[in-house]
Amino acid sequence: MFNSVGKLALDSAPVAVYWLNNRGEVVYSNKAFTKLTGYSAKELAQLDICQISSDFSRPQWESYWNRLKKSGANIRLATLLSKSGHKIPVNINDSYLRYSDTDYDCAFLNKADSEQITQVNPVTPQPHLKEIARQKTAEAVTFNKLIQTLIERQTLTEKALYESEKKFRTIFNKxxxxxxxxxxxxxKEGFKIIEVNDMACQRFEYTRQEMFGKYADFFQPNSKESKAKFLAGTKATVNKEDGATYELLHQSKSGKIMQNEVSGLRFELNGKPVILSVIRDISLRKEYEIKLKNMYEREKLLNTRLENESQKRAEFTRILVHELKTPLTPIIAASDMLIKMLPPDISHELASQINKGAEELNNRMNDLFDLVRGELGILSLNTESIDCTRLLGDIIEFIRPQAQAKNQTLEAGFQPNLPLIEVDPVRFKQIVMNILGNALKFTPQGGFIKMSVxxxxxxxxxxxxxxxxxISKVKQRRLLTSYDDRLISRESSGGLGLGLALSKTFVDLHQGQITIHSKEGHGTTCDIILPIKQNGGS
Structure with missing residues (x-):
């Protein structure tokens, strides 16, 4: 009974099943697998895994086969190639088994379509002996040989049937x-168990004998919701030709509640309705789904908090800048007036220093506010087409006196006929001035700075x-980062703090990039790369 049922159970399973040898050749395929791929069982018997799956080349299959032998089982996503050339995504459970001194891969494909098949029991012809009288010795010998041949064939048929049923029993239990x-x-108007595999006994914690005869509702937890799902799933399985797949809770012998996915198919066996259920444990998947949902909720909450904090920081910075700039305005205006009124003496020098300090503080506050607005994505550009050669030449001439004061060599080289570029001229000037300012600041007396365009x-x-x-490699990793606590000591660490972070913000707004190459004790090279968005020449 078990042998016939075991083979029929696999042939009629609602999930596709195939069996491969160590060379990847298909040695068995059930009806669901032939339906899924469009091949007949005879055609599949002439193919190997590399011909029906896009996931394996010959070396890849050999590598996977060796890993499967070591692990014993594996679950994987794969793509099958149907006879018509279509790609079919499937979820495959591979199991390694050894049968009759031969290694095999037994594969179950999740949620594959199945069709009902009818088992055909082999019929072995029985020889009927008749009395042979008065036959020649030669005829008697021939008849005896015929009988011997039939007996040998019957023995081979019975052995093949035994081996076949043993093979299917192994697949069923593996x-x-x-x-x-x-x-x-x-x-009793209910479905009772007539066969189970080893995994069913392991999951439900019963022996095979204990499970035989148990009705389906026996394994249901005592809750209205669970029983309602059980009845709905059973009804769908009975009424649908292709069966049904649904989630259901089961209770083991020890009382453990299991979350399972059930794929059921109804057909007839010996004139009686039967249901074949393939039950997959999805407890871990459900646990991950809950964790993922909680993580999404937490991420949503954190994003909301972060947005609120960013808005508060931006508002605080705006108020701070406003409060600091309010007293600076009369200081700058008064110092400007004193510079114009005073004669060139010590008082004039003091008024000039006051004016420069106030202007510098005003610029730093503007930089801080621009940086915050850039981080929040509310900083905009006023772009126009400019002659970069002329603007960069003006910047070089403006900064040249600072280089001369330190006896530094400042050079600039321009490729001829550079095109016009679409940039915000104010922000573009800030970018270049920040980089050049750092180069001047951290280049010693008598050094050189060269700009190539x-x-x-x-x-x-x-x-x-x-x-x-x-700049050391450690410091290079944080050069373009704002609000680094190590920037507090920027004078001692080599600088490139807020100004460079702000320059990166402006470059990003222009859809460009800044790259820095430096080796401690050997100088620094900084590349400002901006896209050319407009044709034309200067």
Whole structure:
């Protein structure tokens, strides 16, 4: 009974099943698998895994086969190739088994369509002996040989049938999902167990003998919701030709509640309705779904808090800048007036220093506010087409006296016929001034700073190189980051603090990038790369 049922259970399973040898050749496929791929069982027997799956080349299959032998089982996502050439995504449970001194891969494909098949029992012809009288010795010998041949054939048929049923029993019990065959009991109007595999016994914590005869509702927790889902799932399985898949709670012998996914298919066996159920444990998947949902909720809450905090910080910075700039305005205005009124003496020098300090503080507050607005995405650009050669030349001439004061060499080289570029001229000037200012500041007396401007593809590159003290690799990783607590000591660490972070913000708004290459003690090279968005030449 078990052998016939075991083979029929696999052939009629609602999930597709195939069996491969160590060379990846298909040695068995059930009806659901032939329906899924469009091949006949005979055609599949001529193919190997590399021909029906896009996931394996020959070396990849050999590598996977060796890993499967070591692990014993594996669950994987795969893509099958149907006979018509379509790609079919499937979820495969592979199990390694050894049968008759041969290694095999037994694979169950989740949620594959199945069709009912009817088992055909082999019929072995029985020889009927008749009395042979008065036959020649030669005829008697021939008849005896014929009988011997029939007996040998019968023995081979019985052995093949035994081996076939043993093979299907192995496949049935090696499945990584629980498989239960239920038979309809008209007296009690319920489905009772007539066959189970080893995994079903392990999951439900009963022996095979204990599970035989148990009705389906026996394994249900005592709750209205669970029983309602059970009845709905059973009804769907009975009424649908292709079966049904649904989630259901089961209770083991020890009282453990299991979250399972049930794929059921109804067919007839010996004239009685039966249901084949493939039951997969989804407890871990449900646990991950709950954790993922909680993480999404937490992320949503944190994003809301972060947005609120960012808005508060922006508002605080705006108020701070406003409060600090309010007293600076009369200081700047008064110092400007004193510079114009006083004669060139010590008082004039003091008024000039007051004016420079106030202007510097005003610029720093503007930088801080611009940086906050850039981080919040509310900083905008006023772009126009400019002649970069002329603007950069003006910047060099403006900063040259600072280089001369430190006996530094300041050079600039421009590629001829550079195109016009679409930039915000104020922000563009800030970017270049910040980089050049840092180069001047950290290049020693007698050093050199060189700016090279050229076109590379559809980008304008402004390369500023110096032979200053250089920057260590550790410090390079935080150069473009604002609000680093180590920037407090920027004078001692080599600087490039808020100004460079603000320059990166402006460059990002122009859809460009800043790259820094430096080696401690060997100077620094900084590239400002901006896209050229408009055709034309200067």
């Amino acid at each position: 499945a990584r999902d629980a498989i239960i065959l239920w038979e309809w009991d008209a007296h 050229f076109q590379k593809g559809r980008c304008l590159v402004i390369c500023i190189k110096d032979n200053g003290r250089g």
